[in-house]
Amino acid sequence: MELSVQGIVRRFGNVTALGGVDLDVAEGEFLTILGPSGSGKTTLLKTVAGFEIPDEGAVFLGGEDVTLAPPRKRDVGMVFQNYALFPHMTVARNVAFPLEMRGVRREEIRRRVEEALRLVELQGFGERLPRQLSGGQQQRVALARAVVFGPGLLLLDEPFGALDRKLREGLQLEVRRLQRRLRLTTLFITHDQEEALIMSDRIAVMDRGRIEQVGPPAEVYARPATRFVADFLGESNLLDGVLADGAVRIGGFTPVPLPGLPPGPVTLLLRPEALRLAEAAEAAPCRGRGRVIETVFLGLSVKLRVQMEDGPEMLARVPLRPSLPPPAQDGEWLAVGFAPEDVHVIPRG
Amino acid sequence: MSSPGASRRLAGRRRELALLAFATPALLLLGVVFAWPVLRLLSLSVEGGSLEHFEKAALDGLYVSVLGDSLKIAAAVTAICLVLAYPVAFWLSRAGRIGAALGLFALLLPFWTSVLVRTYAWLVLLGRNGVVNRALRDWGLIEAPLPLLHNMAGVLIGMVQVLLPYMVLPIYAALLRVDPDLSRAAEGLGAPPWRAFLRVTFPLSLTGVSAGCALVFVLSLGFFITPALLGGGRVVMISMLIEQQVREFLDWPFAAALSAVLLLVTLAIYGLIGRITRGGRLEAA
Incomplete structure (x- = not known):
């Protein structure tokens, strides 16, 4: 019924x-x-x-x-x-x-x-x-x-x-x-x-x-x-910025190109699994450098907190396979990147 | 030589002893001022190893019939209290914090005055020209004053008033423990409110009902002041006979025998009530 x-x-x-x-x-x-x-x-x-x-x-x-x-x-x-x-x-x-x-x-x-x-x-x-x-x-x-x-x-x-x-x-x-x-x-x-x-x-x-x-x-x-x-559903990185000239500047990363969207204040959502680390980040369109603050072993994956250079703290999740070494140690500096397609844009009122 | 196991047991024992030590003052007090005198009194009844006082109590029709009357009065008081108390307890358990606090305050207020004072107050209220009769006459509800004093009606009114809180409180406590979601669930499953109450809430409050009934019944059975004053000599309870034996005839052994009988009957009834309500609960299950 x-x-x-x-x-x-x-x-x-x-x-x-x-x-x-x-x-x-x-x-x-x-x-x-x-x-x-x-x-x-x-x-x-x-x-x-x-x-x-x-x-x-x-x-x-x-x-x-x-x-x-x-x-x-x-x-x-x-x-x-x-x-x-x-x-x-x-x-x-x-x-x-x-x-x-x-x-x-x-x-x-x-x-x-x-x-x-x-x-x-x-x-x-x-x-x-x-x-x-x-x-x-x-x-x-x-x-x-x-x-x-x-x-x-x-x-x-x-x-x-x-x-x-x-x-x-x-x-x-x-x-x-x-x-x-x-x-x-x-x-x-x-x-x-x-x-x-x-x-x-x-x-x-x-x-x-x-x-x-x-x-x-x-x-x-x-x-x-x-x-x-x-914020409530799943884990997230929420980054506030202003969309102007088809891109958003957020601290710690190269500008994020978001063509075809109306300008104005926005929040960018980046799920932890969308972040790429170390070598995988080299080719990513948006990049930055950060230092690992904490790594948490979760069985199937590992969760990392990374403090970006002149930028926000990011949460990343990387899948683990027994044959691969852990992606990073605490205190290590590494490249952090993502693709603009993995970014979800939430307009801010 | 003590093994580790033994020293562990000893440590446990020591903890138990410490707990007992805290209870000792009260236990001593109870023993000295309550248990010992009661035992002494009861032993008077079988003085010289003879059961003659019990024989007298059993064979003299007066004592048997007074004991019967006492049981009937106690039963009536218990029944009236139950009927009056359950709705009050139910309301209190659902009234919310402020309502419950006010209700409990009103309920316990009478405890601040002695039973004696309250009973004298009933004399004033229930007399031929008392407040109640005058009010009823003024409102044109009755022509002649109702006989409310020096009879069974007066005794019942007085005793119910004194004993009502003893019925309300255990039922209230039991109802508080019944999860309100249970009656909600029953209603959600198709029960009208009254059926939800009869099938779910009421059976779950029976522990309180049985405790309240046992308490009120036992207290009524030995009641003295209220029936003595409001009954005006026409309603006689067993406690009044015991008092008479002591005060007028100075027959302590016979008074002790009557007391022993009252104690035994009380214990028997107490056990019976517990049994009935336990049976009732199982049946409801």
């Missing part, structure tokens, strides 16, 4: 949690709302779920205005941050709960609970209590409970936050597969940009109660619309 959020405003006292949010989620789409804590993403989710009534704006589910409808009338399945499993009920009773509330017949309930538990690979766990399960298992019970009644919309509120990294990665893919298989329209909330990039069809980046940009992960990553998005 498609979701449409139109002009939502929500104030708490004189704090504006949501300052006019518009968002459309297509049928079967997995859309992630990504933002730091306090950006209003949880308030937005609660508004969609029906736990918050917005001061202005409307929420449409499947074309129907549900702005004032109570949560139970919305046909929405939700997984809470801490799962919110009923601790006094067995796993099976937890999953049966939404079906019981809908007056489904007993045999039918048993069948569908079994099916839902199989879907999350927890068959045989029905008689356990939530506290007898691991965090990852509890998370899957919460997921089964949220989808067992075939809701039109699935809401996930940072469901992986409490899990360790390895488990989290497994579950992310599992949730994604389940979502695709059931073709469930899904609104997912996280502050973890990596998670957002892995899971989403589209990402909406939120900051201070507003949506800054909506788009597919690759696009939002490569072409952020604002400085905030560029």
